Amino acid sequence: MGARISIDFLSHTFRGQHAPVLQNIDLDIAPGEQVALIGRSGCGKSTLLHMISGLQMASDGCVRINGSQVTKPSAKWNMMFQKPSLFPWMSVRQNAELGLAFAGKRDIALIERLLAMTGLADKSDARVGDLSGGQQQRVALARSLATSPDVLLLDEPFSALDAFTRASLQEDVARIARENGITLVLVTHDIDEAVAMADRVLIMVADPGRIASSIKMDMSFPRDRVGADFIRTRERLMRIFSQLSGSVVSNPADLATSGGSSPQAAA
Numbered sequence: 304m305g306a307r308i309s310i311d312f313l314s315h316t317f318r319g320q321h322a323p324v325l326q327n328i329d330l331d332i333a334p335g336e337q338v339a340l341i342g343r344s345g346c347g348k349s350t351l352l353h354m355i356s357g358l359q360m361a362s363d364g365c366v367r368i369n370g371s372q373v374t375k376p377s378a379k380w381n382m383m384f385q386k387p388s389l390f391p392w393m394s395v396r397q398n399a400e401l402g403l404a405f406a407g408k409r410d411i412a413l414i415e416r417l418l419a420m421t422g423l424a425d426k427s428d429a430r431v432g433d434l435s436g437g438q439q440q441r442v443a444l445a446r447s448l449a450t451s452p453d454v455l456l457l458d459e460p461f462s463a464l465d466a467f468t469r470a471s472l473q474e475d476v477a478r479i480a481r482e483n484g485i486t487l488v489l490v491t492h493d494i495d496e497a498v499a500m501a502d503r504v505l506i507m508v509a510d511p512g513r514i515a516s517s518i519k520m521d522m523s524f525p526r527d528r529v530g531a532d533f534i535r536t537r538e539r540l541m542r543i544f545s546q547l548s549g550s551v552v553s554n555p556a557d558l559a560t561s562g563g564s565s566p567q568a569a570a
């Protein structure tokens with residue numbers, strides 16, 4: 304079942320630097336909620352995600368998952384990155400089993416179920432090195448799910464994929480997380496991705512990195528990307544984003560470019 308993530312007045316300054324990269328992040332994410340973090344390049348999204356995962360500790364404040372302070376990574380809150388770190392010479396099944404194997408466990412039936420759930424049933428014995436980028440991301444997803452995580456933390460996991468593969472993975476990950484009650488935090492540059500997957504979108508701004516706006520996505524799942532609700536919501540997000548960053552965002556996938564002055568307002 305999903306976990307509650309509480310972030311209490313978290314601030315961070317990297318060693319050797321004067322200005323904080325993150326300042327006073329105060330955030331509560333409900334169990335099973337799916338949250339997308341969007342913001343210009345360099346505003347601190349990945350740093351915040353790494354702090355939620357326990358890969359990095361904040362200089363002030365803390366992250367708690369189900370009330371316990373996060374001090375190190377855990378198989379209960381799994382990260383997925385843009386590049387899935389898989390063993391290319393091993394089979395899909397062997398890679399999917401790795402998370403469990405590290406925990407000293409084996410559950411063949413579970414792995415078969417996860418491979419079916421992630422659309423890899425007919426690829427179990429294939430060598431991972433022979434798969435496409437999208438299929439490799441599916442293997443990484445199956446491996447992450449094998450330890451029954453409470454939380455999935457996704458750092459631009461689909462950004463290297465073509466548009467069709469990306470859309471199908473976005474739908475599958477959102478559905479699987481929903482069906483299993485997993486809390487999901489997604490870092491993305493892509494407004495469409497945020498609207499397609501999230502219950503709530505958080506807009507981060509830079510200098511110092513902070514959450515400037517929190518917007519609920521009031522739409523049912525699965526989301527119809529060409530429907531009026533989707534298009535209206537995407538335009539509303541782009542408008543809020545443009546106001547906050549002081550520069551026009553005309554393309555839903557163009558937050559990757561840096562720029563925009565330091566915003567003050569919170570929508």
Ligand SMILES: Nc1ncnc2c1ncn2[C@@H]1O[C@H](COP(=O)(O)OP(=O)(O)OP(=O)(O)O)[C@@H](O)[C@H]1O
Pocket residue numbers: 317318324342343344345346347348349350351
């Ligand atoms: N280990 C580090 N030491 C010093 N500065 C760092 C370190 N890691 C990140 N930074 C700086 O912190 C800021 C935020 O980086 P971060 O990667 O969190 O941004 P981001 O919003 O995820 O960017 P992007 O969207 O481009 O991935 C950047 O200015 C970056 O240069």
